[in-house]
Amino acid sequence: MAGPLGPFYRDIEQMLRNANGAVHMRALIERSDSPSVWERTSIEEPNLAPGQKPQTERDAESTIATVRNVCTTVGPRITLRRFMPAPYCTVVIFPSIAFFSPNLLAPEAPVRLPMILFRSGSHGYQMLKASFDYLWDHGETSQAVP
Numbered sequence: 001m002a003g004p005l006g007p008f009y010r011d012i013e014q015m016l017r018n019a020n021g022a023v024h025m026r027a028l029i030e031r032s033d034s035p036s037v038w039e040r041t042s043i044e045e046p047n048l049a050p051g052q053k054p055q056t057e058r059d060a061e062s063t064i065a066t067v068r069n070v071c072t073t074v075g076p077r078i079t080l081r082r083f084m085p086a087p088y089c090t091v092v093i094f095p096s097i098a099f100f101s102p103n104l105l106a107p108e109a110p111v112r113l114p115m116i117l118f119r120s121g122s123h124g125y126q127m128l129k130a131s132f133d134y135l136w137d138h139g140e141t142s143q144a145v146p
Contacts, residue, residue, distance in 0.1 A: 031082040
């Protein structure tokens with residue numbers, strides 16, 4: 001079972017700490033002013049109380065705080081950008097493999113849905129990588145998070 005910081009947190013922190021600066025990460029999360037965040041919230045949290053933040057926004061704030069904490073402890077090895085679309089999946093891409101899992105509203109990560117592995121060179125891997133790179137490169141929909 002995953003802890004409150006998710007299943008990859010300790011592994012990521014250890015990898016960044018032990019790599020002597022050789023490993024850098026790029027991460028994308030949605031912007032809070034994204035229209036698709038509110039559309040997703042309407043679907044996933046139809047009874048959200050007025051003034052209450054949607055789960056996606058609370059998750060984004062938690063991710064930003066965690067990234068800042070990791071950067072404080074291991075150095076600036078993670079670049080985080082926010083973008084307009086609300087993602088419906090989590091993807092972790094390494095040079096040889098990509099992990100893909102649907103992002104359905106859940107109080108813990110990973111959600112209890114299948115995680116799919118794509119090997120580099122496969123069509124699925126290429127599409128995940130191309131999607132990430134496209135979103136990363138389109139700065140007009142991204143904002144850097146210090």
